[in-house]
Amino acid sequence: MEYAPAAFHASTRALPEEGSPFAFTPENQAKFDANVARYPPEQRKSAILYALYLAQGQQGYLTRAAMRHVALQIGCTAAEVEDVVSYYTMFFTKPVGRYVLNVCRTLSCALVGAERVTEALGDALGIKPGETDPTGTFTLIEVECLGACDRAPVVMVNDGWQERLSPEQVSQFLEALRARGEAALSGCHLRREKQAVGSRQSAVGSGQPAVGGD
């Protein structure tokens, strides 16, 4: 018997897909076992984010099978794992492209053109934010502040960084990624030490930029 019209049940909660059977590779299992030892023995749940990163790294995104495996490892319920997965933005429950382009859209990046960068990336790939291109190479996502506002606009590509990307550089940037992969990324400019030295080195005393812009 129906106790309410169908439209009443307007919840859009969709379960992630089941996926193929999942278990950690021996290498990931060893990594997990080492990580979980950092926490008190009765607090295995602290390792849940780490376990989810391992699972995501292993198959690209998180399926129900993977979440059950994580639950088994942690010693909690699958619902508790899904609770965590659905909260944090860095976990994917659908397949994503080989390169996930996370464009920062928050104020400091937006002030110097991040909205235009997103537009240019979307136009070049023929997709909107949140979508993956037909070849499965790129997923475009708008994210909130990445914490590198001095090098805006910033794009996080998987775990790597591209800084100061202008809309005009977008097609060149995509080509470089296709050809050279993550090696094409600028990385964090602080790591390019030779460049970080140079002009800033001469400044002394008051007004010395600790780490200034170019």
Next chain:
Amino acid sequence: MAYEPVLTTFVTEPNSHTLDFYVSRRRGYEGLRKALTLKPNDIIEQVKASGLRGRGGAGFPTGLKWQFVLKDTPKPKYLCCNADESEPGTFKDHVLMERNPHLLIEGCAIACYAIGAKVAYIYIRGEFYHVQQILEAEIEKAYAAGYLGRNILGSGFDCDVYVHRGAGAYEAGEETALIESLEGKRAQPRIKPPFPAVSGLYQCPTAVNNVETLCNVPLIVLHGADWFTALGPEKNGGPKLFCISGHVKRPGVYEASMHTTLRELIDDHAGGMIDDRPLKAIIPGGSSVPLLLPDQLDTPASFDHVQKAGSLLGSAGLIVMNDTVCMVWLAMNLLHFYRHESCGKCTPCREGSDWLYRLLARIEAGEGQPKDLDLLFGVSNNIVGKTLCAFGDAAATPVLTTMKLFRHEYEAHVREGRCTLPAGWRASRPVFAGAH
């Protein structure tokens, strides 16, 4: 007197993140060596005397926080380092961890000794993976050199430092939400009291300190409280990192004393405005604080002076905006952030931030009605003070501050049915729509 950096010394030099560099050029681990000859309580007293205030945003006295950590209990104590740097406009901890990680590691060890903890967790935001790799590699070297681990420097003191990676949640920067996330749950704040000092991580006494705060600790132990207080105005002592971004010529992290005025930070340190356009407004302490106007720039950038000027120093993230910035767009941009990051635990914040965004998007798109302005005000005031953590107040702030200082821009949007200040750096197509 010229200010000599102490936190960011040599950060532009090659290999400044290494242990060798830290020990040979920065008197590395001398603070820890000295601390281990003192009684834990003496260190707390020294940090109290220095007046060190938390660098994460609230500016709470660190020594006091440590004193509150329950000592008389059989439970273990914990130190959590808040490296979830997510406040828009803030990127100082990023530099410290990447270019001077041993200062943080030493600070963690001293703080653990002072509060009686044996384990410190550095909760780093998931997006800082490249920073985490450096930090973890350097922690390993600190273990190998005997600055961490068992019987540190022969003192009998044991201390472990672990890095814990977050997974993308602004709210994890709130101290009890950070603890929840560390325990493997959603990053949602707890009801306080009890405060973490009494019942924090795993229901044990816990101190939660920001990266920059802990980086000051070895310097205080090494140079003394008097040295520290002399660096800045009264009750605002010590070195401070300022993050300057937006429409300035040289955005970056700058270390200065809190005597420095906002104008000096913008003009001298960050090189002034791009294309020498006029400055319209600044956000002095990360996106959660009220705006300051050009005539307030001679305010010293200290916790107390900025507060007196009607804003907050917060995390010292200065976002500088020129005359091309539409203030309705600004509020909309930040509310997009807050509605996305609201953890959803408290209804006023979860629902309110979403409705504020929708209202702002409607006004910015030129479809706003006169009554929307009162509605914005009403919704904002129904969030402020009605949530478990400071997020709610922070989410309402961009609306309240722009409405107070630039109400005429809101009115012009409604009157003319369009954005009255569209800038070339903004999207060419409308970016706003309903919820997504």
